[in-house]
Structures are given as structure tokens and as C-alpha cells.
Amino acid sequence: MxxxxxxxxxxxxxxxxxxxxLAVMLATDPVPLGEVLGLSGPLCDVVVHREVAVxxxxxxxxxxxxxxxxxxxxxxxxxxxxGTAQLERYADAVPDAAVYVxxxxxxxxxxxxxxxxxxxxxxxxxxxxYQTSKDSWVATCATAWREHLDRALPxxxxxxxxxxxxxxxDFVIALRARMSWLHGQLAPPPPxxxxxxxxxxxxxxxxxxxxxxxxKGYLILVEVEENLPVRDFPKYLSSGSRQxxxxxxxVCLQQQDITTSAGYNWHYLAAMWPLxxxxxxxxxxxxARPKAPHDKAGHQEILAGGAPPYLGIGFGEAQAKIxxxxxxxxxxxxxxxxxxxxxxxxxxxLYDLIIGMARVLPPTKPQ
Numbered sequence: 001m002x003x004x005x006x007x008x009x010x011x012x013x014x015x016x017x018x019x020x021x022l023a024v025m026l027a028t029d030p031v032p033l034g035e036v037l038g039l040s041g042p043l044c045d046v047v048v049h050r051e052v053a054v055x056x057x058x059x060x061x062x063x064x065x066x067x068x069x070x071x072x073x074x075x076x077x078x079x080x081x082x083g084t085a086q087l088e089r090y091a092d093a094v095p096d097a098a099v100y101v102x103x104x105x106x107x108x109x110x111x112x113x114x115x116x117x118x119x120x121x122x123x124x125x126x127x128x129x130y131q132t133s134k135d136s137w138v139a140t141c142a143t144a145w146r147e148h149l150d151r152a153l154p155x156x157x158x159x160x161x162x163x164x165x166x167x168x169x170d171f172v173i174a175l176r177a178r179m180s181w182l183h184g185q186l187a188p189p190p191p192x193x194x195x196x197x198x199x200x201x202x203x204x205x206x207x208x209x210x211x212x213x214x215x216k217g218y219l220i221l222v223e224v225e226e227n228l229p230v231r232d233f234p235k236y237l238s239s240g241s242r243q244x245x246x247x248x249x250x251v252c253l254q255q256q257d258i259t260t261s262a263g264y265n266w267h268y269l270a271a272m273w274p275l276x277x278x279x280x281x282x283x284x285x286x287x288a289r290p291k292a293p294h295d296k297a298g299h300q301e302i303l304a305g306g307a308p309p310y311l312g313i314g315f316g317e318a319q320a321k322i323x324x325x326x327x328x329x330x331x332x333x334x335x336x337x338x339x340x341x342x343x344x345x346x347x348x349x350l351y352d353l354i355i356g357m358a359r360v361l362p363p364t365k366p367q
Contacts, residue, residue: 003144032129058093158341246336252329261326266298288312
């Protein structure tokens with residue numbers, strides 16, 4: 001028997017429809033969900049709520065109750081990332097649930113970190129469980145849904161070339177799938193951490209490696225993302241549209257918990273340059289051009305001390321006011337024809353540099 005053509009009911013761009021269909025399946029047969037989440041006791045006679053307006057700022061996609069107790073809060077994601085403090089708001093608004101679950105495609109990872117309190121559950125895992133449902137309708141829908149998901153999202157691996165996009169392919173999704181794969185390959189040694197975040201513009205995705213610097217309030221931060229400006233991202237790739245430029249890697253000293261970049265220690269960054277220079281020779285040599293007067297002054301000071309003009313790229317005063325952090329450093333540009341496996345190796349090769357930079361002590365006086 002042919003499977004239903006479910007893609008018309010579940011377009012990738014509509015998380016509302018994905019949430020609605022999931023709510024239908026959960027209400028029809030909650031048992032597979034309970035097994036996936038390891039919930040104790042059989043799930044029967046559950047009450048499924050959709051888009052519960054807990055308070056004006058908090059509207060979780062699905063809340064499941066059993067005998068008056070909230071057993072699960074579920075947030076559904078397909079293409080979109082998370083809003084600012086979205087999961088924290090939901091957990092605060094519904095503090096008594098047994099489990100909090102974020103559902104997302106495995107090829108479009110959303111990384112919330114192990115300390116968030118939310119369980120990470122891929123659509124693939126959930127749909128695989130529902131294919132074994134004792135309800136034939138649920139099992140058939142889950143099978144068709146899984147097939148739709150597999151076909152709709154790009155498949156990438158180590159051999160995938162960065163700019164090998166197919167005309168008509170969704171540009172943003174294709175690049176995000178590449179970043180998700182990279183994130184999954186990284187296994188940095190302690191004390192380095194890594195994560196995957198959306199850019200401040202909310203379109204491009206960024207893989208980050210980071211660790212605390214020797215000086216309190218500073219991090220050694222490595223970020224990699226597509227170098228094509230977000231404003232130039234086309235929706236769908238065509239022969240005449242802007243093409244990927246390749247992964248750009250920023251290696252920076254970041255200052256956190258600030259409201260201005262005026263106190264950034266430029267000489268601390270300059271003290272790290274010998275390690276950076278010794279690690280590799282392919283730094284992009286376009287001169288850094290900080291915008292704020294105090295950032296320009298700090299940059300000029302380290303240039304007078306012998307730092308190269310290109311040490312100082314990054315984000316200064318404007319970003320400090322937006323996100324409470326600023327970062328400056330140097331950049332590496334990888335070719336657009338590089339494979340994902342090669343990008344992963346490039347990032348792994350920076351582990352020793354990150355650890356070395358983290359050991360550098362801030363100078364007691366300008367160098």
C-alpha cells in the first residue's frame with residue numbers, strides 16, 4: 001500500500017502544522033512518546049493542549065497532562081531557531097512538568113546545552129518510535145512523515161563540498177545543514193566547549209569553540225560561518241544568485257558582561273598574537289577597521305607596538321550594547337570548494353591554539 005503524500009499537510013516552513021499533527025498523534029497514541037522519554041507508568045487518557053497561553057509571553061507548543069499533572073512540555077522546531085530566552089520563559093511559566101522536550105530535525109541541530117534542563121529529541125527518533133504504534137493510522141502517518149522529512153532536508157557528510165548547492169535548493173537550509181554536521185563532528189578536549197548558535201541576524205548559523213581566558217571576564221572564542229553577508233543570502237540558489245564564499249573562521253579574544261567596548265584590553269589581544277602567528281600563516285591580511293573612537297585608539301596602540309594591521313577584526317561598541325560582549329582578533333578564510341571533512345579538520349587543528357591562548361596572562365603594562 002502506498003504511503004500518503006503527507007508533504008502537502010506538513011510543509012517545512014509551517015511549524016504550526018507540524019505541531020498540530022504531532023498533537024493529533026500524541027492524543028491518539030501517547031505510548032511511544034512515553035517510551036522514548038522513559039516516563040514511568042503507562043500513558044493513557046492523557047490530555048493534550050496546543051499552544052497553551054500560560055502567560056502573555058509564554059505559549060509552549062504542546063503541554064501533556066495525565067490525571068491533572070503536567071507530564072511534558074514540548075516545543076516544536078523545524079526550520080526556525082529559538083527566540084531569546086524562549087525555553088527559560090516556558091520552564092518558568094510551567095515549572096511543575098515532569099519533563100521539558102525540544103523536538104528538532106537531526107540535520108538542523110538546535111544546541112541548548114546540557115544545563116538547560118530541556119531534553120533534546122530529534123524528529124527522526126520520535127517518528128521512528130511512532131512507526132511501531134499499535135494504532136495503524138498513527139503508524140502509517142509516522143512512516144510517511146519520516147519519509148517526507150528524509151526527502152525534504154539536505155543530506156550532507158564529510159565529502160560534501162561547501163558550495164555544492166543545487167539550483168533551486170533552499171540556500172539557508174543547505175548552509176545550516178552544513179553547520180549542523182560540523183557541530184556534530186567536533187570533540188574538543190577540556191577545557192574547550194563548543195556550540196551551535198544562530199547569528200544576530202537570525203539567518204546564518206555559527207559553530208563556536210570557546211574557553212575561559214586567564215583574565216576574568218574574557219573568553220578565547222573561535223567562530224565559523226559562511227562569509228557571504230546575511231543581507232545577500234538568497235532564498236533559493238540559482239545560477240545568477242549570490243554563491244557561497246566559503247567558511248570564515250574568526251579567532252578572537254572576547255570580553256563579556258559589558259555595556260561598552262571602551263574597557264577592552266587591546267594589549268591582552270596583542271600578547272596572544274605571537275601564538276596565533278606561529279600557529280598558521282594564512283590569516284586574512286585586510287586591515288581591521290574598528291568603528292568606535294575608543295576601539296580605533298586601542299587598535300592604533302597595538303599597531304604602534306608591532307601588531308599587524310589585520311589583528312583587530314571583530315565586533316566592538318555596537319555589539320557590546322546589543323549583546324553585552326565585544327570581540328577582536330584575526331580571521332581565516334577557507335575556500336568555497338572545501339569539503340565538510342576538511343573544514344572539520346581545520347577546526348580541530350585550532351584546539352592547541354585555543355588552549356595556548358587561554359594560558360596567556362594579560363600584560364601588566366602596554367607591550
